[in-house]
Amino acid sequence: MRLSIQYYDLILLGILASLVLGFAAGALTALSTAVTVPAAALIGIALIYQTIFLRGPVSSTDDLTEEVHEIELPK
Template identity: 70%
Template sequence: MLLGVAIGYVMTVSTAITVPVAALIGIALIYDTIFRRGPVNSTAELTDEAHEIELPT
C-alpha cells in the first residue's frame, strides 16, 4: 500500500488508482506464495494428505 502511495506522489497518476493496483499486486503475491507454492518440502508430502478416509456408517 505504501508503494502505491509513493507512486501516486511521484508520478502524475492519481493515488486513488495506484493504491488499489498496489494492493492487487500484493494479493497476487500472497496467493502465489500460499496456494501455488505451499509450505511443503516435496511432492511426496502431498500424497500423505490424499488418502481416502473411511467414514462410519
C-alpha cells in the same frame, strides 16, 4: 546468533513494498493514490496467491494427514 531471511519473510516484504510503491506513485505523480494503491496491491495479491496455492507451507499432501495433539499452556 545468525539472522536468516526465509522465503515467507521475503513475501511479506514484497507485499509491503507493493503498497509503498503504490502510495509513492500516487504521491509523486499526477495519478491519484485512490488508483495507484489498489493497482499496486495487485502485485501483493499475486504474491499471496503464489505463497498460498503454488508454494504452500507443506511439502506434500502427506503432511496434511498428521494428527495434531493438544498442548496445555501454563497459566
